[in-house]
Amino acid sequence: MARSKRQERRRERARRQLAGKGWTAVLVGLLLLLVVPIFLRGPMLAGLGAALRPAGWAALAIGAVLLALHHVTDRAAKANRASEADSASASRARTEPVLDTGTASPPSPRQGASSHAATTWSAAVFAEIEWRRFEAVCEALYAQAGFATRSQSHGADGGVDIWLQSQHSDQPRIVQCKHWQNRPVGVKELREFLGVMTSHGLKSGTYVTSSRFSSDAIAFAKANRIHIQDGEALLKLIGQRTPAQQAALLEVAYEGEYWRPTCASCGTKMVERPSAKNDGSFWGCANYPRCRGKTIPKARA
Structure with a gap:
């Protein structure tokens, strides 16, 4: 190298x-x-x-x-x-192998997800894919724009999901991705990201979400040189790519079991488990109890 x-x-x-x-x-x-x-x-x-x-x-x-x-x-x-x-x-966007623990429910497509991958880009694509696929799409999109990208599939990332390096600048750029559906990104999340920017000595950064930003968050971003892109802006940016590039991004989005969340701690695909508190279920790491990564309520998956 x-x-x-x-x-x-x-x-x-x-x-x-x-x-x-x-x-x-x-x-x-x-x-x-x-x-x-x-x-x-x-x-x-x-x-x-x-x-x-x-x-x-x-x-x-x-x-x-x-x-x-x-x-x-x-x-x-x-x-x-x-x-x-x-x-x-x-290469970085490849999913981790699925481990069978024998104690969880077999994988099944998420409720509301289509049985076939979409052929065109829309907000429905963001709703169908899990958070790791969303980050992979964002990274691939920046790579198409000519940036050298670097990320990690799981583990502590220090508040940075994607590192970008432009051939026209020695200063790296950082990107935080938030795969949310039904709630906006607020000032709290952007304030945390500003702290990450400061810790790396950077005066600007990019925050991307599949959802939207609150009005207070938009004002905070403008005041602190944080470039924000919500789901609508992201789809508009994807729409400016060539048909071949858009198709390539769809392949990244629907790679593997795109609907099953990835454990943020160990990178293994999560499995559906019954909840002891109610009649519902949740997503848990297939490596539990060796991995005690955060669980995800089934409704949010």
């Missing part, structure tokens, strides 16, 4: 040098064609100016070729980075 990064830095320096030489050649050509003749107006010097014109045109041609080569190599490098980011995002 380190060797690959060093090679990429060397290639980047070579591309910058190529662009620098191209612009230098263009500048020399313009000087010979436009500036030098101004100072060579005398009868004896006019011939010298005429003799320099072919050299000026040659310099312009060389500069144009070098700049064209830089443009081609730069576009190829960007396409390669985007492809690597897509591959890394798809």
Whole structure:
């Protein structure tokens, strides 16, 4: 990995040098064609100016070729980075294997979920998928935009679900994803996220939810440079992608048992268990009691 990064830095320096030489050649050509003749107006010097014109045109041609080569190599490098980011995002989005404990109810599609994956994007997709699939969709969406992404499927994340790195900036960006359906994200959640931003020395961040933000949360976000995206804004952003990219995002959303929640502590798919307090049920970790991750009420799954 380190060797690959060093090679990429060397290639980047070579591309910058190529662009620098191209612009230098263009500048020399313009000087010979436009500036030098101004100072060579005398009868004896006019011939010298005429003799320099072919050299000026040659310099312009060389500069144009070098700049064209830089443009081609730069576009190829960007396409390669985007492809690597897509591959890394798809790899991280894979679900963990399901463990059979023999004590829980067999998996069954969540109530209200369709038996077939949707073919187009809508708010119903967010309602059908679990939180880990939602985060994977967000990460894949940023990867399509050209960001290098980094995340973890489970465990303590320090308040950061996705790390973003742009090729145009050395400053990383952080994203927090909240897969909520029936309640808005409030000031409390954004204040906690602001604390995470501060702890990492960042002046801005992005908060994404499948739900919506309260009016107080929107005002708080504007005052603290937190870029917020609710479910409607996220769908609009997805709608701006190409049909092929939208289809790829749907594949990420409906990968595996998309309707079964993932245990945030160990990454295992959760199982439905009967509740001892009422006639309902809840989602619990399949590794219980080895893993004592938080349970999820069935109605919220």
